[in-house]
Amino acid sequence: RTERKIGLWMLGQLLMGMIVGVLAYLGLTIIGVKYSLILALMVVIAELVPFGLVIATIPAILFAYLDGGVAIAAVVLGFYFILGQFETYLIYPLIVKKATGISPLVVILSVLIGAELAGIWGVFLAVPTAVCLIARNN
Incomplete structure (x- = not known):
């Protein structure tokens, strides 16, 4: 059961x-921003x-700066900051809940x-450890 949960977490x-x-x-x-597809794949x-x-x-800000200057680079930085918050506090917890x-x-x-x-290392191993502990206690 634990291995299955860890596998689902990895798919998540x-x-x-x-x-x-x-x-x-x-x-x-x-x-x-030019090369947005390449930057998104990164x-x-x-x-x-x-x-x-x-x-x-980092590369997204660099490309934005080289193409559009400081103003576009600042907009990209702000966008990535908001995207990071959205990921951390909404996307990640919901996907992990669905998967595990x-x-x-x-x-x-x-x-x-x-x-x-x-x-x-604690950030990386926190959720798999929690999955194992919860599966073990159930």
């Missing part, structure tokens, strides 16, 4: 990457690691506790 991670990638593509296209790939959206933000059955509140708390206890 892939789904989240695709959703955030599509949102990044739409936002960058609306803003008018988001999809980067979403597989913790803080991936932060990593994918864990409450969004438990997801957010486990990530916060994991970050406090073990930094980046």
Whole structure:
């Protein structure tokens, strides 16, 4: 049962990457950033690691700056900030709930506790650990 839940969580991670990638593509296209498809694909790939959206933000800001100057780069930074908040507090908890059955509140708390206890590794391992503990106790 635990292995199945972890597998579902991993599929949820892939789904989240695709959703955030599509949102990044739409936002960058609306803003008018060149190469928005490539930048969105970078988001999809980067979403597989913790803080991936932060990593994918750097090239997007660079492309926006080179193409449109400081103003467009600032708009892209703001867009990625809002996208990150949307992902962290809405998309991620809902996808994990759907995939594993864990409450969004438990997801957010486990990530916060994991970050406090073990930094980046804690963030990455928080939800799978919570899944295992909850499955074990049930």
